[in-house]
Amino acid sequence: xxxxxxxxxxxxxxxxxxxxxxxxxxxxxxFLSEFKDWKYNRDLFDLDQEGYGxxxxxxxxxxxxxSLICYANKINDDERxxxxxxxxxxxxxxxxxGVPLKEDIERLRNEVPKQEVGRLSYKELTxxxxxxxxxxxxxxxESLSNGNQPNLELLEKVGYLYRTTAVYGSGKFGLAxxxxxxxxDEINGPFRLEMMLVYLVRQFTFDQVNHVAKNRNPQLAVKLxxxxxxxxxxxxxxxxxxxPFIVNHPTLLNNWILNREIALKKIREIKIVKTxxxxxxxxxxxxxxxxxxxxxxxSEYQLKKIKLLLKDIKKFINFLENEFNFKKDYPFNxxxxxxxxxxxxxxxxxxxxxxxEPFGEIVQPLVGQMSSEEEKYFNxxxxxxxxxxxxxxxxxxxxxxxxxxxxxxxxxxxxFISKNKEEPRLANRFExxxxxxxxxxxIARDIKKLYERxxxxxxxxxxxxxxxxxxxxxxxxxxxxxxxxFPYSEIQDNTIGENLVPIDMLRLKLSFFGALKFxxxxxxxxxxxxxxGAPLPNELKNYDEQWVYKTHS
Amino acid sequence: MKSLSEIExxxxxxxxxxxxxxxxxxxxxxxxxxxELFGFSGIKNLNQYYQNKKKENFEEIKLIHKINKSAxxxxxxxxxGVNFIDQIxxxxxxxxxSVKNLAYPLxxxxxxxxGSEIIGKKxxxxxxxxxxxxxxxxxxxxxxxxxxxxxxxxxxxxxxxxNEDNFSNQDWKNLYKLAEDTxxxxxxxxxxxxxxxxxxxxx
Numbered sequence: 001x002x003x004x005x006x007x008x009x010x011x012x013x014x015x016x017x018x019x020x021x022x023x024x025x026x027x028x029x030x031f032l033s034e035f036k037d038w039k040y041n042r043d044l045f046d047l048d049q050e051g052y053g054x055x056x057x058x059x060x061x062x063x064x065x066x067s068l069i070c071y072a073n074k075i076n077d078d079e080r081x082x083x084x085x086x087x088x089x090x091x092x093x094x095x096x097x098g099v100p101l102k103e104d105i106e107r108l109r110n111e112v113p114k115q116e117v118g119r120l121s122y123k124e125l126t127x128x129x130x131x132x133x134x135x136x137x138x139x140x141x142e143s144l145s146n147g148n149q150p151n152l153e154l155l156e157k158v159g160y161l162y163r164t165t166a167v168y169g170s171g172k173f174g175l176a177x178x179x180x181x182x183x184x185d186e187i188n189g190p191f192r193l194e195m196m197l198v199y200l201v202r203q204f205t206f207d208q209v210n211h212v213a214k215n216r217n218p219q220l221a222v223k224l225x226x227x228x229x230x231x232x233x234x235x236x237x238x239x240x241x242x243x244p245f246i247v248n249h250p251t252l253l254n255n256w257i258l259n260r261e262i263a264l265k266k267i268r269e270i271k272i273v274k275t276x277x278x279x280x281x282x283x284x285x286x287x288x289x290x291x292x293x294x295x296x297x298x299s300e301y302q303l304k305k306i307k308l309l310l311k312d313i314k315k316f317i318n319f320l321e322n323e324f325n326f327k328k329d330y331p332f333n334x335x336x337x338x339x340x341x342x343x344x345x346x347x348x349x350x351x352x353x354x355x356x357e358p359f360g361e362i363v364q365p366l367v368g369q370m371s372s373e374e375e376k377y378f379n380x381x382x383x384x385x386x387x388x389x390x391x392x393x394x395x396x397x398x399x400x401x402x403x404x405x406x407x408x409x410x411x412x413x414x415x416f417i418s419k420n421k422e423e424p425r426l427a428n429r430f431e432x433x434x435x436x437x438x439x440x441x442x443i444a445r446d447i448k449k450l451y452e453r454x455x456x457x458x459x460x461x462x463x464x465x466x467x468x469x470x471x472x473x474x475x476x477x478x479x480x481x482x483x484x485x486f487p488y489s490e491i492q493d494n495t496i497g498e499n500l501v502p503i504d505m506l507r508l509k510l511s512f513f514g515a516l517k518f519x520x521x522x523x524x525x526x527x528x529x530x531x532x533g534a535p536l537p538n539e540l541k542n543y544d545e546q547w548v549y550k551t552h553s
Numbered sequence: 554m555k556s557l558s559e560i561e562x563x564x565x566x567x568x569x570x571x572x573x574x575x576x577x578x579x580x581x582x583x584x585x586x587x588x589e590l591f592g593f594s595g596i597k598n599l600n601q602y603y604q605n606k607k608k609e610n611f612e613e614i615k616l617i618h619k620i621n622k623s624a625x626x627x628x629x630x631x632x633x634g635v636n637f638i639d640q641i642x643x644x645x646x647x648x649x650x651s652v653k654n655l656a657y658p659l660x661x662x663x664x665x666x667x668g669s670e671i672i673g674k675k676x677x678x679x680x681x682x683x684x685x686x687x688x689x690x691x692x693x694x695x696x697x698x699x700x701x702x703x704x705x706x707x708x709x710x711x712x713x714x715x716n717e718d719n720f721s722n723q724d725w726k727n728l729y730k731l732a733e734d735t736x737x738x739x740x741x742x743x744x745x746x747x748x749x750x751x752x753x754x755x756x
Binding site: 121122170171172173174175176177178179375378379380382383417440463464467468471472473474475476477478 | 554555556557558559566573574575576577579580583615616635636638639640642643667671
């Protein structure tokens, strides 16, 4: 049986992309899988009694070493902010390529805590900072120093000791450009070094909390139980900075989605499913219920989605247990068709992710296909003609061409770069200044404009001739020829309309990172948790691949 | 040291601010990044050009012909570069083209380098005694090093170089003969068991 890949016109809608969940393809899971046989070490731990100082952690294999350098600094409570405008953080980190020399550690001590205004070098790969969840950190220190483990209920509500507020890579602030490292096999996957940084930071937070507790009461203090550590991740506050990334990297976006779609297609095409695969799938669905019920948020938008998800998952479990026969041919195809008919988008994508769990042999080869050489597809094939371009637009942007951009509500928002922080922002075109400096992220509007300009032209006109007098639309001409080859490269929605929910764009990217428990704090930023439930570095040699669904066990 | 990623992003934004469309600004970002990667002073020249652009008018070439003369002011290297890439398959049929009066010729260099890759041919870019050989966007050879490149090129020539060996047949024969010294003479029995042996070629 041949199952078609799902239609990009459905999958690439923002409401669907904003319903994506982590899966075996997610970057933090593929990072763990890649680095499980690397040698982990804590090379330096030079903190004072209060937990301020320097630490270095590394992963090593043969001649290759990656070292996380941590600088923990004292800051006042009124200086602590998760916003991008902050200038001080509880801790700052960089991932160094190789073993850092003393001079490197000293050089970086002056730069890393400054973050965006510091300068890194080609020897550094990623950069980040994090703030304590003071309430949780203090509670854990207090408990441990008194010889007790912390209150699990309180820990479960938050899920981490620290949260990062940005993780930078790929040449930002002088960091190494991607071209310097892209041929290394172990990082043949997007954001792998960013994942490594976050993972090692997580271990630093446990070591630091133990250290402070021990110094507070050397006689009585106990260590944080490793099972509790495992159930803590690293929080992250994410704002609009992430949203333009998925628009600005069309072939990369395509490869993320396409490989997810290929995995689903292959799973739906399995005629007979082995008993152990069936059981693993069912186990993951059932044990994942705890992930939903422990998903805390005050966002009404997200609460509604969680409520619907929980209702539909329970309905699905009932269907699996009481109505469904796994012994019939192509069971996952039948399950998928049932989900499409009976459940919400959030539930469909949730189960699609879980479907991948038993099928490492399908998913694993796809992990290596998720990067992209964007530059290869940059040049516009200008020898093609207007007829070709019209055809592409009609076939690949059919819903976008139906949007009426003459109305105010279709044009309500605009994306710009803020002068003070050089970060992307979104504003109301009719209420704020700056629309003349709009970023090229209104792809739907510009595609429609391109189509209208092409319509009266003869089909045999060459693109190079068209571009001479239409250079204002050059950026979307390029995109149209990209989508011809990469069907999932474009969001099939209006990114400047009145109804835009920007966190859908963030959620898409974060789901591929492997984030859990999306907690929107507005329509423009959210908190998430990464690596919650993940094995600790000393457990990597032999860990349960399905740890995500066993977080609370 | 600035990373290439920082260079590309900043150049793209500066080019938009200098009045180019986003699509053109993207082209300039990629090209100046290449320039710097190859060791040519793209940032310095672009900065000077954008400063001058505020005061001076530069002519924007549209269709590139065999001979291109400006009406008075010098040509904009950015629009020449973008149109050169866009029209390269037509220009190739001319085998050679010339441009009189080109501002900041070094800014054209990375566009030609990209063009060389698109067309699969080496290009020779020469002006006022300076020569650059563009090798499929893999490398650029030139007859200058650390000399200041003028901000105006009076007479520019761009030639498409046919894909031909740049060594003599005799040089090749001599080298090939030496390479043959690594081969082993086959015995008759080995010949009989080689691929295809034992079959008639007409079956």
